[in-house]
Amino acid sequence: MSVQTRGRRRRWHEARILLVLIAIALVFEAIGWSVRGDSFLFNSQRLLVMVLQVSIVGLLAIGVTQVIITGGIDLSSGSIVALSAMIAASLAQTSGNARAVFPALTDLPFIVPVLAGIATGAAAGAINGALIAFTAIPPFIATLGMMVTARGLARYYTRGQPISLLSDTYTRIGEGALPVLIFVAAAIIFYIALRYTRYGKFTYAIGANPQAARVSGIDVGRHLVLVYIIAGCLSGLGGVVTSARAASGQAGMGMSYELDAIAAAVIGGTSLAGGIGRISGTVIGTIILGVMTSGFTFIGFDAYIQDIVKGVVIVLAVVADQYRQRKRRTA
Amino acid sequence: MKYLLEADLIRKEFPGVLALDGVSLRVRPGSVHAVMGENGAGKSTLMKIIAGSYQPDAGSICVRGQACSLPSPLAALNRGIAMIHQELNLMPPMTVAENIWIRREPLTRMGFVDHRALRQQTLDLFEQLRIEIDPDDEVRALTIAERQMVEIARAVSYHSDILIMDEPTSTLTEREVEHLFGIIAGLAAAGKAIVYITHRIPEVFRIADDVSVLRDGRLVGTAAVAELDSDRLIGMMVGRALDQLFPKEHVPLGDVVLSVRNLSLAHAFADVSFDVRAGEILGIAGLIGSGRTNVAETLFGLTPATSGQIAINGVVVRVDSPRTAMRHGMAFLTEDRKDTGLFLWLDVLDNMEMAALKSRFVRRGFVREAEARAECSAMAGTLRIKTPDLEERIENLSGGNQQKALVGRWLLTRPRILLLDEPTRGIDVGAKAEIHRLISQLAGAGAAVIMISSELPEILGMSDRVVVMQAGCVTGILDRADASQVSIMRLAAN
Numbered sequence: 001m002s003v004q005t006r007g008r009r010r011r012w013h014e015a016r017i018l019l020v021l022i023a024i025a026l027v028f029e030a031i032g033w034s035v036r037g038d039s040f041l042f043n044s045q046r047l048l049v050m051v052l053q054v055s056i057v058g059l060l061a062i063g064v065t066q067v068i069i070t071g072g073i074d075l076s077s078g079s080i081v082a083l084s085a086m087i088a089a090s091l092a093q094t095s096g097n098a099r100a101v102f103p104a105l106t107d108l109p110f111i112v113p114v115l116a117g118i119a120t121g122a123a124a125g126a127i128n129g130a131l132i133a134f135t136a137i138p139p140f141i142a143t144l145g146m147m148v149t150a151r152g153l154a155r156y157y158t159r160g161q162p163i164s165l166l167s168d169t170y171t172r173i174g175e176g177a178l179p180v181l182i183f184v185a186a187a188i189i190f191y192i193a194l195r196y197t198r199y200g201k202f203t204y205a206i207g208a209n210p211q212a213a214r215v216s217g218i219d220v221g222r223h224l225v226l227v228y229i230i231a232g233c234l235s236g237l238g239g240v241v242t243s244a245r246a247a248s249g250q251a252g253m254g255m256s257y258e259l260d261a262i263a264a265a266v267i268g269g270t271s272l273a274g275g276i277g278r279i280s281g282t283v284i285g286t287i288i289l290g291v292m293t294s295g296f297t298f299i300g301f302d303a304y305i306q307d308i309v310k311g312v313v314i315v316l317a318v319v320a321d322q323y324r325q326r327k328r329r330t331a
Numbered sequence: 332m333k334y335l336l337e338a339d340l341i342r343k344e345f346p347g348v349l350a351l352d353g354v355s356l357r358v359r360p361g362s363v364h365a366v367m368g369e370n371g372a373g374k375s376t377l378m379k380i381i382a383g384s385y386q387p388d389a390g391s392i393c394v395r396g397q398a399c400s401l402p403s404p405l406a407a408l409n410r411g412i413a414m415i416h417q418e419l420n421l422m423p424p425m426t427v428a429e430n431i432w433i434r435r436e437p438l439t440r441m442g443f444v445d446h447r448a449l450r451q452q453t454l455d456l457f458e459q460l461r462i463e464i465d466p467d468d469e470v471r472a473l474t475i476a477e478r479q480m481v482e483i484a485r486a487v488s489y490h491s492d493i494l495i496m497d498e499p500t501s502t503l504t505e506r507e508v509e510h511l512f513g514i515i516a517g518l519a520a521a522g523k524a525i526v527y528i529t530h531r532i533p534e535v536f537r538i539a540d541d542v543s544v545l546r547d548g549r550l551v552g553t554a555a556v557a558e559l560d561s562d563r564l565i566g567m568m569v570g571r572a573l574d575q576l577f578p579k580e581h582v583p584l585g586d587v588v589l590s591v592r593n594l595s596l597a598h599a600f601a602d603v604s605f606d607v608r609a610g611e612i613l614g615i616a617g618l619i620g621s622g623r624t625n626v627a628e629t630l631f632g633l634t635p636a637t638s639g640q641i642a643i644n645g646v647v648v649r650v651d652s653p654r655t656a657m658r659h660g661m662a663f664l665t666e667d668r669k670d671t672g673l674f675l676w677l678d679v680l681d682n683m684e685m686a687a688l689k690s691r692f693v694r695r696g697f698v699r700e701a702e703a704r705a706e707c708s709a710m711a712g713t714l715r716i717k718t719p720d721l722e723e724r725i726e727n728l729s730g731g732n733q734q735k736a737l738v739g740r741w742l743l744t745r746p747r748i749l750l751l752d753e754p755t756r757g758i759d760v761g762a763k764a765e766i767h768r769l770i771s772q773l774a775g776a777g778a779a780v781i782m783i784s785s786e787l788p789e790i791l792g793m794s795d796r797v798v799v800m801q802a803g804c805v806t807g808i809l810d811r812a813d814a815s816q817v818s819i820m821r822l823a824a825n
Contacts, residue, residue, distance in 0.1 A: 196700065198693045205685055208674035215633065215671050216686040216740070217657045275676045 017269055017284045024288060028295035040298055048177060054290035055183035056081065056254070058283065059238040060261035061268075062183075062190050063231030065282040068265055069194075070227050071207045071274030072132060072139035076146035077235040077261055080124045081254025082154040084239030088117030089163040089249025092170040101163060110169040117240035118233050124150055125232020129225035147258065154251040163249035174245025182241060183286075186234060191279040203227060207274030263310070264289055267317040288313075332396055335360040335524040336381070336412070336493050341390035343376055350376040352548045353390070358493065358524045358541075363515060365535045365556070366528045367568055368545035369785065374528050377545070378495050381526070382414035383407030394493070413486030414495040421478055423471035428453040430470055431485045456484050460514055476507035483514060492523045499527075500534065501620050512538050530618045532561050532824045544568055562817075565824070569787060569816030578792045579771045585609030587645070588779035589748050591630070594639035599625040600803035603639070607748070607779040612770065614794030615783045616819050622803040623783045624666055627750045630781075631663040632656040643748070657686070662746035664737055666753045666783070672737045673725055680721040682736055683707040687743035710739040715765065731762025738766065742773075749773060752783045767793060787816045799823050 025041060032040035041047070060077040067074045090101035092113035100106050124146055131142040172178070194200035202223050205213040214220050238257075243249045268285030270277030292313065296306040336358040343351040351373045358364045368374050379385040381392065383401035391398055394410045401407045404414070421430050428449045429436075437448040453466035462480045470478060479499055486494050496515075500508045515525055515538055527539060535542050535556060542559065544551040544567040551567050587606045595601040600622035607613045617623045628634045630641065632650040640647055643659050650656045656663070665671040674682050684692055684703045692703040707721060714735040718728055725733055734754070741749065754770065755763040770793060774780050784790050790797055797809045799822035807822040 196698055197696045198688055198698060199696065201681065201685065201688055201698060204677060204681065205674055208676050209671075211671040212665075212674055213685075215631075215653055215663060215665055217654045217689065218685075219652070219654065271676075275674065 014269075014278070014280050014284065017267070017281055017288075020267075021284055021288050021291065024295070025291050028291070028298060031299050035299055040295060046294060046298070048180070050290045050294040051180050051183075051287065052177070053293065054260075054264075054286050055179040056238045056242055057257050057260045057264060057289065058183045058286040059186055059234050059241070060231075060254075060257055061264035061282045061286050062186050062279060063234035064258070064261045065265040065268070065270050065277050065279060066190065066194065066203055066227050067139070067231050068262070068270045068272060069203050069207045069274060069277045070224060071210070072224070072228075073143060073262070073272070074128065074228070074231050075140065075143040075258050075262075076124060076128060076150055077231065077238070078254040078257035078259075079147045079150035079154065080121050080232060080235035081239040081242055081257055082251050083124065083150045083157075084117040084120040084236040085243035085253045086154045086157045086163060086239075086249040086251060087120045088113040088170075088240045089166055089243040090157070091116050092166040092243075093163065094165050094167050097165040100165075101158060107167065110167060110173070113170055114173070114240050117243075118236040121232040121234070121236020121239065122229050123232070125229040125235070126225060128232065129228030132228065133221035133224040151251070154253075157251070160251060162251075163243075164247065166243070166247050166249075171244050171247045174241055174243075174247075179241045179245060182237070186237070187279055187283050190230075194279060199223075199226070204275055207276075209275075260289060263314045263317075266314065272318070285317075332360065334358060334393075335395060336526075337393040337396075338377070338381055339391045339393070341377060341380055341387045341392075343373075343380060343385060343387050350548050351380075351387075354545065354548070354550045356381075356526075356543055356550075357553070358526055360492070360524050361519050361522045362540040363519050363525045363527055363538050365539035365542040366526060366545065367530070367532075367535065367542060367564070368551075369568065369787070372545040373548040374545055375497065378414065378497060378526065378528060381407070381493075382412055382495055384414075408489050408491065411489075411491045412493045412495070413489055413491035414497070415479065415482045415486060415499060416497065421470045421481060424469060426467050426469055427464055427473070427481050428466035430481060431456070431466075431488055453484075456488055460484055460487060461517065462514070474507075476503050476511070479503075479511065480514070483518075487518070493526065494518065494523060495526045495528075497528045498530065500529070500531070530824065532564055535564065536561070565817055565820045569820055579612055579795070580775055582610045582775045584611050584795070585777060588643065589630075589781075590640075590642040590645070592640040592642070594626065594629060594636050594641065596625055596629050596634055597637045599629075599634070600800070603800075603805050605798050605805070605808060607781060609747075609777045609779055610774050611795045612774050612780040612782055612793050614790040614797040614814075615781060615800060616787065616790045616797055617800035617823050619785070620802075621800040621823065623800050624752055625803075626800070627663060627752050627781065627783060630656070631661055631750055633663075657690075657744060660745075660747035661750060662686070662741035662744055662748070663750040664741055664752060664754055666756070668730070668733055668737065668757075673733060675726040676724060678722045679711070679716070679718050679725050679728070679736055680704060680707050682725045683710065683721075683739045683743065686740050687745075690744065706743060707739070710743060711736070714739050714742075714769065729758075729762075731758035734758050734766065735762065738769065747778060749778055749780045750783075751780065753785065754782060755784075755786075755789065787819055790814075790819065791816065 028040040032038050064074045064077060091105055091108055093100045093106050095106040097106065128143050128146050131137050132139050194203065202218050205218060206220055206223060210220055242253050264285040265277065265282045266272065267288055268281030270282065292310060293306065334357045338356045340353045340355055341351050342353055354373065354377055356377065366374050376385065380387050383404045383406050392401060399410055401410065431453060432449060437445045439445045450466045457464065462484060464477055464480060470481065499511060503511065519525060529535065539556050541553060542556055543553040585608055588609050589607045592604050594603045603626055605613065615623045629636050632652045632655055635651040641650055648659055684707055692699050704721065711721065716732050716735045718732060725736060755766050770780060782793060791814055795811055797814045797819060798805055799807045799809065799819055801823050809818060
């Protein structure tokens with residue numbers, strides 16, 4: 001009954017996903033040497049790009065992991081990226097722009113578009129959460145509706161026109177390794193939140209048994225809204241980083257990111273049945289997606305085959321999850 | 332042929348429980364045979380054996396004088412035995428006719444389902460049974476009573492002449508019950524045998540020809556209903572020894588802690604009033620569906636009352652959520668461990684600390700893990716919860732230990748009022764005795780305890796007073812001295 005037992009058991013679970021990550025990386029390393037005569041891993045530039053290109057998906061995955069732990073799902077994160085990218089970008093334009101969206105609102109301090117982007121995500125998340133908690137709509141449908149609506153709003157906002165000429169202070173958010181740092185910071189914050197706070201305990205409890213959670217005095221509806229708002233904020237932040245990095249806002253941003261985010265969570269061991277999942281697993285799952293994308297590009301696979309393999313890996317991850325659960329039940 | 336169905340000396344053992352110990356049942360053609368007994372007496376197990384769902388460990392079954400084995404429900408169906416389940420086995424999105432004739436649909440020459448013939452043969456069947464339901468209605472649009480009719484029709488469509496009904500009236504209105512009884516009488520008149528499980532004594536006298544009573548896996552006796560009266564039937568049902576129980580210690584009672592006046596919840600119970608004092612255990616007895624669980628759920632704020640008053644320590648309070656109930660010092664151990672109690676995939680520690688987390692183990696949002704662990708560990712020791720460590724998933728614990736962990740969850744909230752719904756259901760005798768001792772100690776320490784139980788010996792052994800409920804009303808409050816199995820049964824079933 002020692003603290004160590006708990007730690008050991010938790011780490012063991014991540015160890016398996018970590019092994020998968022290492023195995024995939026080593027396969028690419030081996031292919032790299034034999035086909036291209038070049039190292040896959042020992043290239044710091046490649047490693048940075050590898051994480052950089054999944055750091056937005058990683059941000060979304062941190063949110064969607066929490067949603068899935070409550071027994072829900074979030075299909076709207078990719079569209080929220082687009083909507084908040086548009087809104088943030090429209091408030092980050094320089095006064096030199098003759099066709100600014102809001103000519104009166106140019107040259108604002110960079111914090112304004114950042115907060116506006118995050119608030120956009122929070123609002124979308126609040127609507128998701130309220131629909132799920134206070135009506136009988138299943139999370140799949142509520143967030144599917146938000147996915148379509150938010151994408152539509154992103155397009156309607158400027159009638160499909162991209163928003164460009166953003167201020168330097170704003171675009172700096174997307175420069176260099178900063179998106180990776182934002183991803184890592186969010187991962188650490190929510191790793192701690194899930195493991196050590198009341199918020200985390202309640203999140204797991206609701207996913208494991210909502211009725212029992214209610215009987216234990218947890219306000220299930222309010223907590224669900226909170227979880228979806230947090231997921232929305234992370235998607236909003238994803239939109240800010242995306243638009244800063246591209247130095248523009250485009251309605252097509254974040255397309256199908258929601259599926260990559262769900263895939264990262266599931267590969268990382270989050271159970272779609274709810275009650276089970278950890279941010280550390282999701283981070284590894286995100287990196288697995290990044291390694292696969294980089295790896296396929298590195299060995300010269302074309303993009304179509306990348307998608308085929310990615311699809312197979314996602315399904316295998318879920319099959320493994322089901323298998324693990326069955327084994328546990330019969331044990 | 333004297334008996335349509337003969338089950339002889341049936342024995343069935345589950346791990347740790349002897350569910351049936353040499354039980355025999357003989358059912359005459361053209362008769363309604365009632366089967367009665369307390370919860371856990373073995374009625375459902377016996378019916379599942381007759382319907383082919385369970386295999387007996389010993390004993391034989393004869394249908395129409397022929398010995399036969401029934402390895403599956405389908406085999407039983409082919410022998411003419413059909414069971415109308417308590418949880419109805421219909422496919423809600425399909426039509427009535429499709430449900431009845433599934434797997435046996437009339438086909439056209441092209442091999443498509445012949446919907447006209449399907450409708451017609453359903454109408455013929457319904458006419459014979461005097462059922463008025465449109466065969467093309469979807470089952471999900473039907474009432475529970477109508478669904479039951481569809482199940483009966485389906486059973487008859489298999490030319491079954493032995494129909495087993497497991498408490499068919501428990502969810503029906505009075506008029507629906509009348510209709511059902513009409514159909515049952517018609518089936519009996521047509522020479523079929525109906526085995527009818529019920530808790531309700533008046534129903535036995537209303538429709539049954541014979542009655543068999545089970546108790547603790549044994550047959551107490553079979554008798555013709557015409558030769559019985561209700562007192563003798565109650566006498567057969569009760570009379571279990573009060574041994575192997577831990578009776579409540581005598582403690583002086585304190586002030587009234589919880590006072591309930593005219594508490595009502597629409598469609599569940601009405602005008603419930605009682606007081607509970609510090610140190611007192613108030614038992615609530617009543618059959619399933621009598622509203623006893625609803626009262627506890629309303630007291631705890633899960634289903635706020637539609638009218639009436641709850642006062643705690645003399646102050647009238649409004650309890651509209653479990654959180655307010657907990658703030659007033661209440662704790663609620665629910666009836667169904669798996670459904671509303673356990674977080675099966677979480678560990679013992681998480682399960683135990685969850686209710687007290689907010690009020691005791693959190694500072695600025697962070698869980699004080701060390702303190703929670705120490706408290707849970709101490710509680711697990713006091714309750715003698717057997718687990719390798721607190722990180723074990725709770726689903727790997729035995730039922731008794733799971734229940735103790737849930738008791739621990741509530742004790743950690745330091746409640747002054749304990750609502751216990753079936754606190755010892757489905758756990759072994761040893762764990763039962765320990766939980767009884769614990770409840771008694773809690774009362775001794777000044778808690779007010781309300782204990783709901785289907786087991787009369789438990790009610791009688793533990794309670795200072797007993798509230799008896801029937802059909803959503805309190806039919807009597809008995810002092811310990813006046814409470815007996817017979818006096819409670821009279822108030823609960825008559």
